[in-house]
Amino acid sequence: MEKDISTEQRIIDAARKVFIQKGMSGARMQDIADEAGINKALLHYYFRSKDKLFQIIFREAAEKLLVTVKDITGNETPLDEKITALCNRYMDVLSENPYLPLFVLHEIHQDPGRIINFFKGKNMVPQLQKFFLQIQDAVDNKQIKPISPPQLVINIISLCVFPFAASPLMQTLFDLDTWQFNLFIEERKKKLPEFILAALKPEKK
Amino acid sequence: MEKDISTEQRIIDAARKVFIQKGMSGARMQDIADEAGINKALLHYYFRSKDKLFQIIFREAAEKLLVTVKDITGNETPLDEKITALCNRYMDVLSENPYLPLFVLHEIHQDPGRIINFFKGKNMVPQLQKFFLQIQDAVDNKQIKPISPPQLVINIISLCVFPFAASPLMQTLFDLDTWQFNLFIEERKKKLPEFILAALKPEKK
DNA sequence: GTCTATAATTTGATAGAC
DNA sequence: GTCTATCAAATTATAGAC
Incomplete structure (x- = not known):
């Protein structure tokens, strides 16, 4: 895991990968958390909801x-x-x-x-x-x-x-x-x- | 609701419409039931699972x-x-x-x-x-x-x-x-x- | 900021009456 | 065959400790 990349950026990168692969409805917050190597709760801490995160990627x-x-x-x-x-x-x-x-x-x-x-x-x-x-x-x-x-x-x-x-x-x-x-x-x-x-x-x- | 179309066919028609609009992961069994004008349990009676029904449409x-x-x-x-x-x-x-x-x-x-x-x-x-x-x-x-x-x-x-x-x-x-x-x-x-x-x-x- | 635990809701699937 | 009621699992989101 790259230590010099901010958590926020790691989440974005993970979300991009997961959303583009599975689409909005197929993607799971857990998938994104796993891909980013962090906890699910942190996703909400940074981006509040799945939809907000999706908007950014879209x-x-x-x-x-x-x-x-x-x-x-x-x-x-x-x-x-x-x-x-x-x-x-x-x-x-x-x-x-x-x-x-x-x-x-x-x-x-x-x-x-x-x-x-x-x-x-x-x-x-x-x-x-x-x-x-x-x-x-x-x-x-x-x-x-x-x-x-x-x-x-x-x-x-x-x-x-x-x-x-x-x-x-x-x-x-x-x-x-x-x-x-x-x-x-x-x-x-x-x-x-x-x-x-x-x-x-x-x-x- | 067309009375002379079999329930099975009505389900297929509804599933086609919903799956093609929303995709597998975005489609809900409830949507299909509503579209077919029947109950959700009947979908399982005729096709056993969402995946089975999806296969047919795909x-x-x-x-x-x-x-x-x-x-x-x-x-x-x-x-x-x-x-x-x-x-x-x-x-x-x-x-x-x-x-x-x-x-x-x-x-x-x-x-x-x-x-x-x-x-x-x-x-x-x-x-x-x-x-x-x-x-x-x-x-x-x-x-x-x-x-x-x-x-x-x-x-x-x-x-x-x-x-x-x-x-x-x-x-x-x-x-x-x-x-x-x-x-x-x-x-x-x-x-x-x-x-x-x-x-x-x-x-x- | 990050985690664990859990709440709240949605959803696929089943049981059982009719 | 069809319905109502309900279960069990999955999933988003939040509370609260550290």
């Missing part, structure tokens, strides 16, 4: 998942570079946090109010609108094939996120161990941007 | 989700038609059962053993191998751009499934009501096959 997770999109879509690079950057960045974040998507999606499904509250004051929607405009411009200037901006954004996110959300199923279906799954992801990082850009490439006249 | 859900892939990838049509058919069929199944993917993925993540047991005797993997070979043939014959078969399969499934798994998030992020979300899905059904086929189209010489 917000942290949603933040990590959504901010990535926001600060890449927001800047001023050309569309094709932006798509490549988005894929690369997203795949990197998800490689480090493979179970985040399923956790966040599951908990939003349980209580959509959570994500609505989360969005307040996060400036997500305006950033997204700007990205939509950039896509629409590229369509109008015939730099890419006609496509509705929301459809394209969902295509990009689907292709990045889904393999992680489905990793336990994939590993069974394709009979991959963890190392082979990581190889699959590494190959994907390299090939995904060109797959998307090829789909968007306008017909030559 | 298997049914996994079946619906996976058999769709199996019986389309298995037949003898050309690759481009098969991809189109796969998208159309999948999107239709998911429109009718939008919460299935998140439910199944979440429960597999909780206990990967479930899906391994499910696969036994289902003949999924050989069917998939045949589809992989067909893709590899198309690559070798330069009918499509070079791509690893598993990557392509995951691309197709990602693009079909993810919007449903993420629907509560999408509806908030894009500010869509249910009707607008359905419009989004209808548009997607029309456009997705050509997006994928465009990505695969080989360079002209």
